[in-house]
Amino acid sequence: MATPIGNRADLGQRARDVLSHVSRIAAEDTRHSRALLAPLGIDTPLVSLHEHNEEQRVAGLLAQLAAGEDVALISDAGTPLVSDPGFRLVRGAREAGHALRAVPGPSAPLAALAVSGMPSDRFCFDGFLPHAAGARERRLAELLARPQTGIVFESAHRILAAARELAAQAPDRSVFLGRELTKQYEEHYYGPAGRLPEWLEADAWRTRGEFVLVLAPAPAVDEDGDALSGEQERLLAGLVAELPVKRAARLLADATGLPRNRLYARALELQQADREEGDDPA
Numbered sequence: 001m002a003t004p005i006g007n008r009a010d011l012g013q014r015a016r017d018v019l020s021h022v023s024r025i026a027a028e029d030t031r032h033s034r035a036l037l038a039p040l041g042i043d044t045p046l047v048s049l050h051e052h053n054e055e056q057r058v059a060g061l062l063a064q065l066a067a068g069e070d071v072a073l074i075s076d077a078g079t080p081l082v083s084d085p086g087f088r089l090v091r092g093a094r095e096a097g098h099a100l101r102a103v104p105g106p107s108a109p110l111a112a113l114a115v116s117g118m119p120s121d122r123f124c125f126d127g128f129l130p131h132a133a134g135a136r137e138r139r140l141a142e143l144l145a146r147p148q149t150g151i152v153f154e155s156a157h158r159i160l161a162a163a164r165e166l167a168a169q170a171p172d173r174s175v176f177l178g179r180e181l182t183k184q185y186e187e188h189y190y191g192p193a194g195r196l197p198e199w200l201e202a203d204a205w206r207t208r209g210e211f212v213l214v215l216a217p218a219p220a221v222d223e224d225g226d227a228l229s230g231e232q233e234r235l236l237a238g239l240v241a242e243l244p245v246k247r248a249a250r251l252l253a254d255a256t257g258l259p260r261n262r263l264y265a266r267a268l269e270l271q272q273a274d275r276e277e278g279d280d281p282a
Helices: 013-021 030-040 054-066 087-095 108-116 133-145 159-169 193-201 230-242 245-256 260-279
Strands: 024-027 046-048 071-074 123-128 149-154 174-179 187-192 211-215
Touching: 013 071, 024 030, 024 054, 030 046, 046 054, 054 071, 054 087, 108 149, 108 174, 108 211, 123 133, 133 149, 133 159, 133 260, 159 174, 159 193, 159 211, 159 260, 174 193, 187 193, 230 245, 230 260, 245 260
Parallel strands: 024 046, 024 071, 123 149
Antiparallel strands: 149 211, 174 187, 174 211
16 A cells, blocks of 8 residues: 655545554554554554564464454555565465455655656666665666666665766766655756756755656667677777776777767676676686
């Protein structure tokens, strides 16, 4: 069952009715959920279900379902299982043959996509970007190379670093950043990735809160023009062997006119392949 991502008025009447009448509510943080439900007069018993205890809680909740009780699953904000706990419980209930019903509602990725101005016929959601800088660079390169719109979450602690990396990899790519969606101080950025760091740094408040980043899909590839030829592949491999991947991709992009982000993604693949070969004891 979906709960508000910011504006409490987004909890619909059907959700209120269900939460009022089930036997218990499995909530990511019972304190947070109690603060949401108490003003609505909902005093249904709460049990915690979060990433650290979900595996242990599932058996008990399944037993309660088997005994004829109804259990509602909610997360702190948005739709459960979308970068939130609940997968083990839902899968266990499905495998045990219990009836499941979705009570749809707020979802941060879909809310951001809806107002982003980005193509919405094909999109992928990748959850939170990795914490480590190197892993984040690789994930962004993968997203930038995909032919569909990409959606990710990022925290206040790393949003500026992610924006700078994105600007370095694809300065001309259109991006949308939604800050504090549905909340009082909601803000949006829409424009080239190269200007996103400047926008964030223009106001200290812009690096606070919760963020959803939407990336425009990679430009369509002309197989005869933008695809790497065998010679270009060999040249990139040679550059990667001698230079950092960013510099290797930039040099080949300048020389050939091929998209830098695609070359960067391929350079990372070549680098990883070289490492795996070096680790092979054979």
